Amino acid sequence: MGTTQLETVPEPKYWHLKTVLTEALDSEFSVGEVLPNERDLAARFGVARATLRQALEQLELEGRLQRRRGVGTTVAPPRVGVAVGTEQHVWPGAVGDAWRPVDCAVAVPPAAVAEALETGPDDQVHTIRRSRVTHGQPVAAELLYIPASSVPGLPAIDAPSGATLARAVLRELQHLDLEGQDRAVELGSARADDAKELDRLPGAPVLVVTTRYVAEGRTAAVSVATYRADTCRLTFGDSGGVEIHHDPERRAS
Amino acid sequence: MGTTQLETVPEPKYWHLKTVLTEALDSEFSVGEVLPNERDLAARFGVARATLRQALEQLELEGRLQRRRGVGTTVAPPRVGVAVGTEQHVWPGAVGDAWRPVDCAVAVPPAAVAEALETGPDDQVHTIRRSRVTHGQPVAAELLYIPASSVPGLPAIDAPSGATLARAVLRELQHLDLEGQDRAVELGSARADDAKELDRLPGAPVLVVTTRYVAEGRTAAVSVATYRADTCRLTFGDSGGVEIHHDPERRAS
DNA sequence: AAGTGGTCTAGACCACCGG
DNA sequence: CGGTGGTCTAGACCACTTC
Known part of the structure; x- marks a missing residue:
């Protein structure tokens, strides 16, 4: 049988989260806009803050987000x-x-x-x-x-x-x-x-x-x-x- | 320029850990050698595994370590x-x-x-x-x-x-x-x-x-x-x- | 089956920024 | 001061490799 192991790999939550957030950034946010804080976002997506942060970290690495302690997370301008x-x-x-x-x-x-x-x-x-x-x-x-x-x-x-x-x-x-x-x-x-x-x-x-x-x-x-x-x-x-x-x-x- | 604002900033544990590990890598390990597993290392340094991992992540990012699931962490060759x-x-x-x-x-x-x-x-x-x-x-x-x-x-x-x-x-x-x-x-x-x-x-x-x-x-x-x-x-x-x-x-x- | 790193949780406290 | 992101913990389970 064509055992194409399609769904054998459960996508990590943070990875899926990152995808969802990327799409949201593309369609619903403008440059400079501030996102909800991490605790709220985590609750909204039903994950622990650490998991949410793992996704945010990647997005920051890719230049999509900018995070500043004491301030918040904002949508970054293009590189x-x-x-x-x-x-x-x-x-x-x-x-x-x-x-x-x-x-x-x-x-x-x-x-x-x-x-x-x-x-x-x-x-x-x-x-x-x-x-x-x-x-x-x-x-x-x-x-x-x-x-x-x-x-x-x-x-x-x-x-x-x-x-x-x-x-x-x-x-x-x-x-x-x-x-x-x-x-x-x-x-x-x-x-x-x-x-x-x-x-x-x-x-x-x-x-x-x-x-x-x-x-x-x-x-x-x-x-x-x-x-x-x-x-x-x-x-x-x-x-x-x-x-x-x-x-x-x-x-x- | 020696404006050493010394003790105003408590160095994060993972940062200090990274420094210690870097020195250890430079002096006590050879390329390809495998490190102790994360649980042992964390215990040895008296930190949680997540903290230890934060340090390892940075070292991997810098090309000093190579980690493979199911195998272990090894000392990476120069880039x-x-x-x-x-x-x-x-x-x-x-x-x-x-x-x-x-x-x-x-x-x-x-x-x-x-x-x-x-x-x-x-x-x-x-x-x-x-x-x-x-x-x-x-x-x-x-x-x-x-x-x-x-x-x-x-x-x-x-x-x-x-x-x-x-x-x-x-x-x-x-x-x-x-x-x-x-x-x-x-x-x-x-x-x-x-x-x-x-x-x-x-x-x-x-x-x-x-x-x-x-x-x-x-x-x-x-x-x-x-x-x-x-x-x-x-x-x-x-x-x-x-x-x-x-x-x-x-x-x- | 045993041992590894990878993911995830639910909390806690800290450092920083703004009003 | 309150709210933000940054650090840290102690556990749990999963995916993978190796024997």
């Missing part, structure tokens, strides 16, 4: 496209890049970064913190690692304010000839400091973009940027962003 | 770098690309894809399913949408087997002049069919790579590829992958 790969071969800090220098310090980088930079495991490098804002919302936090050898012309330590120092280092970096760059994207969870900067809780899912800048045949700088995974769609490529995915009719707010 | 952006401007299905055609059908694409393809909301397009395997493990599942107008020379419906048909469509596609391509990366959760192909549970976190192929001034094809977020690091760029992140000393198995 913003954030250009990551358009500016082919440009140093960080060039003309009009999207980043704002926050701070600068001299510190020992993580082992993996040190390896890429070919510095000793205990060598210090310039460590610049930058932040990226789109539509008034912080979308990414970055740590830029620049060994002293990449900015030979930098005046000695008279250390102006952090951000000003950062700008000076970046300015100095432009003098090098950028030969190429590698990028990698992976999923991570926000460290405490990044989370704070991104206005999220620690552990929130982030897209980690690691960039290696190559000049004079070696790695001249390394950038580790963490983007909010819930609100961002990273765009690469020749022209503008792709407007795909996350289709359906959402009423404008 | 594999998967090249996504090296082959500049190449049609899918070209010479030696990493994908294996699985099936082909004619279907109405999702609304957002139809919009990009500039087909009507009810028009059917060739829909090719492909699968990508690295190191013997499935890492990605893809849906390729190709309107009939992009493969005018395709012989009429005599329909050989699915995979063979897929190859025929892809072969036909190569005749077009590829002018450019856009890519976007975002976080998603695996649909049931993708999850099955990726050997994961539905809802597992995935990196969704959407590619728009441009030829003759219009979108000739759209690809939506979902990569396992736990095991993959997507690499873009000129040369080989970046070997950064996820540093520390892991004993080889």
Whole structure:
């Protein structure tokens, strides 16, 4: 007999819940609208709050919802496209890049970064913190690692304010000839400091973009940027962003 | 910047647990080794299983652990770098690309894809399913949408087997002049069919790579590829992958 | 059958935000 | 202050793999 095990798999409640909620979001809610609170929703669907939360978590992960402690759960706007790969071969800090220098310090980088930079495991490098804002919302936090050898012309330590120092280092970096760059994207969870900067809780899912800048045949700088995974769609490529995915009719707010 | 507001924030237990476990993984476990089961671990740390699981979930998200129902929790190998952006401007299905055609059908694409393809909301397009395997493990599942107008020379419906048909469509596609391509990366959760192909549970976190192929001034094809977020690091760029992140000393198995 | 992770419950308390 | 989401508990049962 054609034992196509069709209904052999009882769909988990939270999964079914997520489907129902997705459809409700598509048809009955507008962007920015606040949902009933979790206790009410759970009661309405006849499940425990934990189960309801499992569904909400997934929807937040997919960028459909936004939850804020003490406030409530709201319908999230479509993800913003954030250009990551358009500016082919440009140093960080060039003309009009999207980043704002926050701070600068001299510190020992993580082992993996040190390896890429070919510095000793205990060598210090310039460590610049930058932040990226789109539509008034912080979308990414970055740590830029620049060994002293990449900015030979930098005046000695008279250390102006952090951000000003950062700008000076970046300015100095432009003098090098950028030969190429590698990028990698992976999923991570926000460290405490990044989370704070991104206005999220620690552990929130982030897209980690690691960039290696190559000049004079070696790695001249390394950038580790963490983007909010819930609100961002990273765009690469020749022209503008792709407007795909996350289709359906959402009423404008 | 050392504004350490120290004891204002009681660290959540699962967060602290995650830290402890991370350190343990770095120093006391080798890749592939199986951890004690969740009930034992929870007891050992004096927390409820749900709390322990919250920590394990994060570690799995970060690619440090692999959990399989009925089997156990094992220490995951470092993420594999998967090249996504090296082959500049190449049609899918070209010479030696990493994908294996699985099936082909004619279907109405999702609304957002139809919009990009500039087909009507009810028009059917060739829909090719492909699968990508690295190191013997499935890492990605893809849906390729190709309107009939992009493969005018395709012989009429005599329909050989699915995979063979897929190859025929892809072969036909190569005749077009590829002018450019856009890519976007975002976080998603695996649909049931993708999850099955990726050997994961539905809802597992995935990196969704959407590619728009441009030829003759219009979108000739759209690809939506979902990569396992736990095991993959997507690499873009000129040369080989970046070997950064996820540093520390892991004993080889 | 035994042991694993996955789901679910019904509570409790806490941290945060707003009026 | 009241209401929200975030954390945590101690149990139960289920689905799956392995022997």
